[in-house]
Amino acid sequence: MARQPSRTPFVILGLLTVEPMSGYDVKAAIDRSISQFWSESYGQLYPALKKLHEQGYVTRSEGGSGNRVRHVYAITDAGRRALHQWLTEPVSPRLVRNEMLLKLFFGRHLEREVLLRHLRRELATAEGEARGIGAVVGMLQTTQSEAPDLQYWLLTLDLGRRTAQARAEWARATLDRLSELDPLDC
Amino acid sequence: MARQPSRTPFVILGLLTVEPMSGYDVKAAIDRSISQFWSESYGQLYPALKKLHEQGYVTRSEGGSGNRVRHVYAITDAGRRALHQWLTEPVSPRLVRNEMLLKLFFGRHLEREVLLRHLRRELATAEGEARGIGAVVGMLQTTQSEAPDLQYWLLTLDLGRRTAQARAEWARATLDRLSELDPLDC
DNA sequence: TTTGGCATGTAATCCGTTACATGATTAG
DNA sequence: CTAATCATGTAACGGATTACATGCCAAA
Numbered sequence A, B: 001m002a003r004q005p006s007r008t009p010f011v012i013l014g015l016l017t018v019e020p021m022s023g024y025d026v027k028a029a030i031d032r033s034i035s036q037f038w039s040e041s042y043g044q045l046y047p048a049l050k051k052l053h054e055q056g057y058v059t060r061s062e063g064g065s066g067n068r069v070r071h072v073y074a075i076t077d078a079g080r081r082a083l084h085q086w087l088t089e090p091v092s093p094r095l096v097r098n099e100m101l102l103k104l105f106f107g108r109h110l111e112r113e114v115l116l117r118h119l120r121r122e123l124a125t126a127e128g129e130a131r132g133i134g135a136v137v138g139m140l141q142t143t144q145s146e147a148p149d150l151q152y153w154l155l156t157l158d159l160g161r162r163t164a165q166a167r168a169e170w171a172r173a174t175l176d177r178l179s180e181l182d183p184l185d186c
Numbered sequence C: 001t002t003t004g005g006c007a008t009g010t011a012a013t014c015c016g017t018t019a020c021a022t023g024a025t026t027a028g
Numbered sequence D: 001c002t003a004a005t006c007a008t009g010t011a012a013c014g015g016a017t018t019a020c021a022t023g024c025c026a027a028a
Helices: A006-017 A023-036 A043-056 A077-088 A097-106 A112-141 A149-178 B008-016 B023-034 B042-054 B078-090 B099-105 B112-143 B150-178
Strands: A056-064 A070-076 B058-064 B073-074
Touching: A006 A023, A006 A043, A006 A056, A006 A070, A006 A077, A006 B099, A023 A043, A023 B099, A043 A056, A043 A070, A043 A097, A097 A112, A097 B008, A097 B023, A097 B150, A112 A149, A112 B078, A149 B099, A149 B150, B008 B023, B008 B042, B008 B058, B008 B073, B008 B078, B023 B042, B023 B073, B042 B058, B042 B073, B073 B078, B099 B112, B112 B150
Parallel strands: none
Antiparallel strands: A056 A070, B058 B073
């Protein structure tokens, strides 16, 4: 994905608007709250934090208990401005790659049974995702009812839920349709 | 995306099962038929074709008219076996990254008007995509009615259509919901 | 004749993951 | 005591895009 600017710094800045955090915390927050549509690895996070600090977009303070090393980062005004600037820019279109669809596209070369297996797995994944999102929504509404960001978090989860449902319905319909198709050529 | 094996060779092999093609043709076929869920650049395609040839998965013949250079690749039996093997393997889960959702997640820091602009753009994109897919379906049904792959192609397009519709409905519902939200903090 | 499409290919560069290295603290 | 969690960071490596370099052919 060269030439396309990394969005890692902006994810970090966004999460730091909620509260100051360590790199470890940022990773945990991503995995907990936006894993439906985003992920980052330590290999990205720590260098990005270092750079954000050099640029003055975050401050860094020692927060370890005892000898333990712990760097707590907080967003600065300059950081808020950079985040705001990025949020304002139109979403840049990126390549979409769906390996499931790719395999189905060449499905003529697959045994019926294998194809059905792929689809059943897809159905189960989509249903599980929809259920998982529902659970998160319930959890947020009770534990985060005061959070000023709550409405926005719920909006993003709503798209995740709808997409998962659409995928599940498609998988169900496709499983039905496949039973009517001609025998395959391999 | 290191450590995750490239799927480029398999896209090529899959398309070559339809008919022998040049690298340029492969790129055109991808852009024409599976751009909804896949893309490749020349920087990937040409080296991949070279390697597939070395591995004996494709044959290469000169097909230029006159002095013009043109390499036509055809899939071999070994290539078919490799493709089949890959198609059989479970779809490997990969990270999903949705920048639109990321921006909405941090939407509290955006002016209402900018947020609405993002959403209207998303709505227009999703609606256009759904319409575009509908057009492709119609086109395929008339021009490719004999193609043995047709049913599979239609199945993949169906998921694209459903997903685009779900996104459009979400964007509409979100635009409605946003009018009811508290004033923003920036 | 010049523009656009056909056609092939490489180099530079960055993104991102995985694996590795290291160590403190806490709960069972 | 020991396993899990907290915590930070780097190195190696592969994937992917973009930009560049080059040239033929056909149509306007």
